[in-house]
Amino acid sequence: MTQDDTICAISTPHGIGGIAVARISGINAIRIVDNVWKGKTLKEAISHSAHLGTIVDEQGEAVDQAVATVYRAPRSFTGEDVVEISVHGSLWVQRELINLLVRQGCRIADAGEFTRRAFANGRMDLAEAEAVADVIASSSRAAHRIAMSQMRGDFSRRLTSLHDQLLELASLLELELDFSEEDVEFASRQRLLDLAQEIHQVVSRLASTFATGSAIKDGIPVAIVGETNAGKSTLLNRLLHEERAIVSDIHGTTRDTIEDTIEIGDTLFRFIDTAGLRDTDDTIESLGIERTIQKISDARIILWVIDATEDTGTISRGAQRILPHSTDGQILIVAINKTDIPTANTTLLSSALKGTIPDDVMTVDISAHTGAGIDTLEKLLTKASGTTDITSGDILVTNARHYEALTRATESIDRAIGGLRSGLSGDFIAQDIRETLHHLGEITGTITSQDILTSIFSRFCIGK
Ligand SMILES: Nc1nc2c(ncn2[C@@H]2O[C@H](COP(=O)(O)OP(=O)(O)OP(=O)(O)O)[C@@H](O)[C@H]2O)c(=O)[nH]1
Ligand SMILES: [Mg+2]
Structure with a gap:
């Protein structure tokens, strides 16, 4: 999967509808649409503007009247140039439009590829991207509320703030190791212990919300x-x-x-x-x-x-x-x-x-x-x-991957707390803190392998 090409897909559900929306994202999005478009030249259109025009094929024959909405990088869902074309929802029009776009140089998007690009371009972190899928899949107001709060980034902000504090202390601890002969203490053990305990509390509380969170998402059994x-x-x-x-x-x-x-x-x-x-x-x-x-x-x-x-x-x-x-x-x-x-x-x-x-x-x-x-x-x-009892500010974990990472983070921070209490040497503690950081980073996507990304985004639908 490269990011140099321009991708397209129908983003509305498959079938006949009042309208259907095709989404085009990538470096050539605007140029490609201009090639199949009769109306205002989109190259000259400002970001976030919608235009009425006609989709025309290579022979100049009209395919459909359409509205094209232009979003310019980086202020778009994917962070790239994006055009969304609304056409009448006939199956033939949808197919013809996609065929035209492909002939003009677009590639048909993989499942979740738009959201993956949004993640790759820093428009959202992984937990937020996963929440997009949850918002789409939510089938009750309660599930929707949780997914929305996650998409807005409440969960991520909470984790990022813990992550940053912990990182700062881990760095001090590691600095100390560089000066090991001189027996200095850069990282106050008390401050480290206080912070580790706070993190333990927050992370284990988050993990404990999983039972409720997943029940709400899948239906309370x-x-x-x-x-x-x-x-x-x-x-x-x-x-x-x-x-x-x-x-x-x-x-x-x-x-x-x-x-x-x-x-x-x-x-x-x-x-x-x-x-x-x-x-x-x-x-x-x-x-x-x-x-x-x-x-x-x-x-x-x-x-x-x-x-x-x-x-x-x-x-x-x-x-x-x-x-x-x-x-x-x-x-x-x-x-x-x-x-x-x-x-x-x-x-x-x-x-x-x-x-x-x-x-x-x-x-x-x-x-x-x-x-x-x-x-x-x-x-x-x-x-x-x-x-x-759930209010809109509550953070509930609904994702099994997040739950697993939180559980591992709880275990490693637990070891760090034990080490701090028993006066264990700094390098062991630093190791456990690094591990905690790793697990927290897995959730937001600061530390994630390509395989995990592929498995997460392949669960999305095409056009998302
Ligand atoms: N009058 C009346 N009959 C009921 C009521 N609820 C169930 N029944 C009857 O009681 C019988 C058993 O109902 P089921 O719903 O099959 O009972 P069940 O608990 O599923 O039974 P099993 O599957 O055998 O465990 C049926 O003849 C129902 O019509 C009720 O509220 N009032
Ligand atoms: Mg029965």
């Missing part, structure tokens, strides 16, 4: 669990507003897990319907129940569905089967279902529940069949997701 026939699949269908899972009065209808996402309020949830929990000799059903248990452990929210027409034995059985698999960070919500049936023991079951589960567990009476109580359940889910 909610495992719908309970005994067979409790109405789990009916509830899944109700929450998703579609007949996603098979419902029947036969116990053990659901064998495998079924999951799908839906946005409730600002938050994307991933609801997972599971095989009902009961004692069984059936091999397939047992495998399904094993999966249920796995889903209980992986979920952020456990939604325990109880059939209100059952006696209180259902509560002790359910508690024994579900609670041992849940962990500290998870939230339990209990839904007493089938309240529309006259024989429902709602009050009896509620009081039996009180003796079994902690007081702060949220419970709600519902009918998955009629929809009663579903509003309340949705409110409880939103509350349990924790997304309402």
Whole structure:
């Protein structure tokens, strides 16, 4: 991949639309477009100006009326000369325009190549570039909010400031090593320790936001669990507003897990319907129940569905089967279902529940069949997701690559702190600090191999 050539691609989704936008970036962008353009000469156009004209082929035949917007280097998305051409969104026009541009000397862009150029030209750092992909992929307001804050550079600024402070102290420490015979101390050990501890705190806190951050991005996993026939699949269908899972009065209808996402309020949830929990000799059903248990452990929210027409034995059985698999960070919500049936023991079951589960567990009476109580359940889910507590200034880590780098940075700064406390010699400490700097740099892209860049940008779509 070189930067000397001029690249082009359709940046709008593939298909027919009102308009389609082609993006051209590179040293010859403006000259190439002028060759296929009848209207104001773009070479003379000022940056950030839009012009109405006609795209014409080599024979002078009009391809389409179009608007060309000119951005001059370095004040463009990529940092190079960029022209964006809006044409009518016919597939033929789009194809013809790209063919024309290629015949005039453009190369079709690789996936993510525009953003890669923006990174290479210092228009954004790596974390910001990755956030562009997240903004495009965001499917809920909460996910969008996190991606936007990252694209604006909040996360990067935080890291860069830590990086710079640490670099300064590492340099002092290394200077000291050059004067080792003279036994001087340029870098105050106390200042170094204070800073290392501050960095440890910030970096480990950032790493700890990953569980929430990635759940918000991919959908908060909610495992719908309970005994067979409790109405789990009916509830899944109700929450998703579609007949996603098979419902029947036969116990053990659901064998495998079924999951799908839906946005409730600002938050994307991933609801997972599971095989009902009961004692069984059936091999397939047992495998399904094993999966249920796995889903209980992986979920952020456990939604325990109880059939209100059952006696209180259902509560002790359910508690024994579900609670041992849940962990500290998870939230339990209990839904007493089938309240529309006259024989429902709602009050009896509620009081039996009180003796079994902690007081702060949220419970709600519902009918998955009629929809009663579903509003309340949705409110409880939103509350349990924790997304309402997030404000726009909060930084949440959503990217597995960043999480890994932060975890490694935490480990190396931890070693540096240990070394400082035990009065270890400066060169060992400097080594651990360098390592921390390396991991922080991996996130913003100050230290990144070409292979990593290629793998990151290849996940983008063409035209981005
Ligand atoms: N009246 C009434 N019937 C319900 C309600 N929810 C579910 N049912 C019925 O209860 C039966 C079992 O529902 P399912 O949703 O298949 O139950 P499940 O928990 O998924 O059962 P398994 O897949 O076997 O674990 C079906 O006949 C549903 O129509 C409800 O709120 N009210
Ligand atoms: Mg089911």
